[in-house]
Amino acid sequence: MYSARQATHCRALASGKTASQVLKTLNGAASTSQIGFRPICISVQQHTTPSSQRNFSANTSVSRVKEYFPAPNAPGIRKTKAAWPHPFYNDEQMKQVEVAHRETRNFSDRVALFAVRILRWGLDTVSGYKHTKAVALNETDPEEAQRLYGMTEKKYLIRNVFLESVAGVPGMVAGMLRHLHSMRKMKRDNGWIETLLEESYNERMHLLIFLKMYEPGLFMRLMVLGAQGVFFNAMFVSYLISPRTCHRFVGYLEEEAVLTYSKEIEAIEGGRCPGWANMQAPQIAIDYYNMPEGHQSLKDMLYYIRADESKHREVNHTLGNLDQNEDPNPYTSEFTDPEKPHPRKDLQFQRPTGWERKDIV
Ligand SMILES: [Fe+2]
Numbered sequence: 001m002y003s004a005r006q007a008t009h010c011r012a013l014a015s016g017k018t019a020s021q022v023l024k025t026l027n028g029a030a031s032t033s034q035i036g037f038r039p040i041c042i043s044v045q046q047h048t049t050p051s052s053q054r055n056f057s058a059n060t061s062v063s064r065v066k067e068y069f070p071a072p073n074a075p076g077i078r079k080t081k082a083a084w085p086h087p088f089y090n091d092e093q094m095k096q097v098e099v100a101h102r103e104t105r106n107f108s109d110r111v112a113l114f115a116v117r118i119l120r121w122g123l124d125t126v127s128g129y130k131h132t133k134a135v136a137l138n139e140t141d142p143e144e145a146q147r148l149y150g151m152t153e154k155k156y157l158i159r160n161v162f163l164e165s166v167a168g169v170p171g172m173v174a175g176m177l178r179h180l181h182s183m184r185k186m187k188r189d190n191g192w193i194e195t196l197l198e199e200s201y202n203e204r205m206h207l208l209i210f211l212k213m214y215e216p217g218l219f220m221r222l223m224v225l226g227a228q229g230v231f232f233n234a235m236f237v238s239y240l241i242s243p244r245t246c247h248r249f250v251g252y253l254e255e256e257a258v259l260t261y262s263k264e265i266e267a268i269e270g271g272r273c274p275g276w277a278n279m280q281a282p283q284i285a286i287d288y289y290n291m292p293e294g295h296q297s298l299k300d301m302l303y304y305i306r307a308d309e310s311k312h313r314e315v316n317h318t319l320g321n322l323d324q325n326e327d328p329n330p331y332t333s334e335f336t337d338p339e340k341p342h343p344r345k346d347l348q349f350q351r352p353t354g355w356e357r358k359d360i361v
């Protein structure tokens with residue numbers, strides 16, 4: 001069942017355009033059968049309200065964008081809140097997020113970086129991710145620039161869905177293994193589990209947000225299924241062998257995620273994603289991030305998501321620097337001197353390459 005609020009949101013996807021015009025722009029002329037994806041928004045359905053609910057006339061019908069996962073049919077429940085409320089980020093902090101790389105310092109780091117490069121290559125191949133050098137053309141001929149640039153809104157969405165479906169795995173595996181370890185060894189975990197589970201929750205929220213914009217077809221579902229099966233088991237075994245290498249691996253993976261979202265933001269700002277230029281963020285993102293009035297565009301949303309990825313990058317590089325069995329998780333700890341810069345859940349005191357152990361413990 002679709003609410004009037006959802007219909008209003010859909011119509012407001014872009015200023016001055018109807019939903020169908022916006023969606024046509026987004027999906028472009030590309031074949032919808034490519035790479036097994038069906039654009040969710042292309043289906044603008046005509047729903048006739050049941051007679052018992054009609055407000056105006058018996059013939060009233062409303063154009064609504066199809067919802068990939070509409071709200072559950074539970075009239076007795078008003079709202080289901082996020083299990084982990086999202087921390088507050090301000091505009092300035094989100095703009096300060098930058099692409100960064102932590103240099104490898106030992107064999108374990110090199111193994112982690114090598115594994116990320118392999119994964120990145122596979123991800124690029126599967127999701128058709130590539131950039132060509134057409135930025136210089138941008139100002140004189142935006143359409144030609146976009147064609148040469150290689151990436152479109154649709155291709156970015158394919159990449160984001162695939163990336164996020166993989167990104168939610170490591171935190172859950174690590175949290176689960178530390179949970180079992182704590183019970184098995186009858187020892188405290190010192191606060192790591194919560195942060196790891198929260199990270200995987202945050203990644204799943206990213207996935208749900210992008211699924212509001214694009215619906216995967218059978219091919220992509222199979223790819224996600226296969227990737228999850230392989231990746232979950234690989235992480236499971238690897239975390240048992242070397243949790244430190246796994247955290248470093250995730251740190252490097254998140255460096256790539258920050259890069260990808262930075263490129264998407266640049267593409268919007270450079271006019272290479274015209275379909276996204278005036279688009280509003282999905283309601284699920286507005287609710288989750290508590291996006292303020294006037295800052296609810298798709299571009300604003302990408303700033304939030306990129307900031308989340310930068311936090312995962314920092315958290316995992318930091319955890320990779322700590323004693324895996326003894327050190328408390330600094331992100332859930334109170335510090336003796338709260339004025340001194342220290343790891344935090346929000347974006348105050350950003351440290352892209354992670355905090356060193358000597359600066360925390
Ligand atoms: Fe993510």
Ligand SMILES: [Fe+2]
Nearest residue numbers: 167254309312
């Ligand atoms: Fe992430």
